[in-house]
Amino acid sequence: MSGADRQRTRWFLRNILPHEQALRGWLSRSAPSGVDPDDIIQEAYTILAEMESVEGIVHPRAYLFQVARSVIMRHVRRARIVPIHTVDDLERLEHFDDAASPEQYAIDRDELRQLARAIAAMPHKTREAFILRRVQGLPQRQIAARMRITENTVETHISRGILFLIDWFGRSGNKRSQTSRTVEAEIASIDGRARHQSRH
């Protein structure tokens, strides 16, 4: 990763990622049917990744919601058929939530603990490789030697570890469109993916 990329990634990690759960909750409540919140989120992140500069963004949370809204609009336009209530919903979306709640930042104190728990919950081999890489700081090549597995396998474990974190911090692995309000903290994947993976 180049220095600029790293900087963007760090900005994203600090300013955008903490709002992902709120965004997903909002999207699953309000997005028009047929629009998948996870698709919208990824596309919104793409827009943030491709911006020349993010310096002008004073309120990242509000900005993120704006971008997500524009992605929805694009999807709706592409689909051409716009149910009447969709328009209402989109109007409503505009007024949603532009102030970051102070509680969001209180979570940070627990971050390291959360991370430790996430790592502890990984499938066994993946966990071992991930700890060697991230806690001990060994390069993948040395991990391969230590665990007596190929470098490619190490890479696969690291990849699974990252995917595990995406699930752990961002989503539950289930679609939750029916409920009106969503409690999304402390979420982990339950769809059995972890166990499937450990079979290889």
Next chain:
Amino acid sequence: MAERDTSRDIDQAASGWTARLDRGPLTPREEGALQAWLSEDPRSRGALLRAQALSMASESAQALGQDFDPAAFEEPGRARSAGLSRRQAFAWTGAAATVASVAALSVGVSSAGAVISTERGEIRLAPLKDGSTVLLNTQTKIRVRYSEGQRLVTLLKGEAYFSVARDEKRPFVVEVGGRRLTTLQAGFRVRALGPDPVDVLVNQGEVDVGASALTPLASPVALQANTRLILSERGERPQRLSPERVTQELAWREGKLAFEGETLQQAADTFARYSQTRILVPDAGLAREPVTGLFAANDPVGFSRAVARVFDARLEQRGDSVVLTQAATRSSGSQ
């Protein structure tokens, strides 16, 4: 046209590229492949950004120190060297190990029957000598009696998941509340909680549910995978469940509780099965709010904190209780 990738596929690829980049510099050919992937779909670059951000976040794991032991995070604050705690709370890795059949309790099965039980907050895997296993949830008690003709397990109370190894000659029978559930091979959950009717959920295979004493003439019901049956005197009808719903129902096997719009009160009651810590919600309006999410069964306080954030509630810890009350000035969500 090829089927569109799901957001999941894209996350998987993004994680793969992030791990590849973490390994070392790309070859020119790989660089080309990465660029091609990035331009393939408008979601790719965003997914890669997120994967890299989480990879970066995980770098702070170095702060955990060289002697970081993930087992210590099974339950924060509990000393590893301590003897067997009666309130042995299960935790992420502990439960995962259980599922992987690593931590196992061997059971001597005599003809009189062996009784196996769990305390509150405990989860336990009991391997049986025929290769079947029973996973006992919190506060559960079973009796195992194997004979020539049948493999009999009685669920005396609580909730258990049975993974039955195939044996054509000796059916596996679960006795619960005067009913008999019979199978040759299956994976199924049986729950018998106090006053509630017995709840049977088949995950794999097929289970025959015998008639009750009150309706002796009724023919047995064959339950297929992804079906649930509530055993009550009147009108038993198997319900089909989505695989997601089955996963949710069985989340406890991994030490987790899954809610999908249950009321806060119901969620609090569920947590009470697993921990001494009580969640009290005196405000009826708040108690009726629906909750959704996946939580560690042994962490009622963490759950309460999350609830307080979402519902704008006040959280107070009093001894063994966590009290959630509506904050005085509660802003409504929309304008």
